[in-house]
Amino acid sequence: MLTKAPRGTKDVLPSESYKWQYIEGLIREICDVYGFKEIRTPGFEHTELFLRGVGESTDIVRKEMYTFTDKGGRSITLKPEGTSPAVRAFIEHNLYAETQPTKLYYITPVYRYERPQSGRLREHHQFGVEIFGAKSASADAEVISVAMTLLKKLGLNNLELRINSVGCPVCRKNYNKVLKEFLKNNLEYLCDDCKVRYEINPLRVLDCKVESCQRITKDAPLITDYLCDDCKSHFEELQKYLDIMGYDYIIDPRIVRGLDYYTKTAFEIISKDIGAQGTVCGGGRYDGLIEECGGPSMPGVGFGMGLERLLITLEQNGIEIPKPEGVDLFIAYVGEEAKLFTFALANKLRFNGLKVERDNMDRSLKAQMKYANKLNAKFAIVIGEEEMKENKVKLKDMSVGSEVEISIDEIEQRIKNI
């Protein structure tokens, strides 16, 4: 127990961390280009925020939150998703009083108490973006394009973008009535889960995977046929924006997101080759959320992308993230004096920005060279009494094995010039 990470968590070891750094770097670059600024919110919030934000009928709230009472008697919950904390901060710091829209992004761990499996952890990491204050469908399209750009730049082009509109409180209410009417006749044949869904959120019956339910809902009325004029034109507009950017997408009227706050646009980006948990990115519009959380009546749209799932997808597609380069120079020493001398030399070169390594294990010269090879050193030098006295070293090019004799002071320039 002591030497085991808790269930559903993962260490990112040095052999993997470069991949995370690469992806995070790319995310920051893209967000910068698109004008999204980073927001960092706490790892935990007052539980009420998520009850309000995510919604009490969702599985996340009902059974997946890491909730505890702190020593001051407050109910605290570890961040299970990124949107509500961003909304809370937006309201708390009056960001709505600034020039709109507000474009935010974050890379954050999120916590959900679930049964772990492939692509699903209790602590996972999400990249998310949010646009607050813009009701135009162009904001929806912009958010989607951020996700698509990232995926494309990573070399992923066989992912599926699926979009839908789940309507607004007005037309959804209408549609729910129609759908319930439709389902009523077959209510007794629905699975037990769907009987509950019928009452709480009938939309969810549509994406049930039980075959008998699918048969029943095969000809069910679709939300897209019952949208009000506003929602309908918003959805059509979104498609125009996606078309003009040249993105392929599928209209899937059965996409229902599991968070209560979504209105109008809902979308998913799905990878077919990472198992059952294929949704790499999911998001949509939430025009009522900011007000629901105690802020002004302002629209919002955003997405969350699971970084672990993204990494799995990359691997499944044989996409390799460039490995960091090896060290520029390995300095080997012979003798006690040189041991000290090279320590200072390494320090000086490092200060000047060279990647330099040196033995710390009291290895033999031969072992030092082996070590240099293992570190993927581009160059190596050996310093002993002779070299210190004459101020001369042989700079060895490790890739070919050739050596050139230069003075110790020349090392830095020689390596930087290559």
Next chain:
RNA sequence: GUGGAUAUAGUUCAGUUGGUUAGAGCGCCAGAUUGUGGCUCUGGAGGUCGUGGGUUCGAGUCCCACUAUCCACCCCA
């Protein structure tokens, strides 16, 4: 929360119908004459066989519980 599979060196795995000191590849360390890596060869370190019980003269092997991992459902990123 439900169902199924699995658990042996750092790692990937082998281990006969239960039978003495549990093996291999890769990795790690050291040598192959004196101050030079990669290839090769030789040697070495490293395991209370997930944990705890039970059956047995005897358990890595059989049984039970627990824990963890993997897969699917639920749901989601």
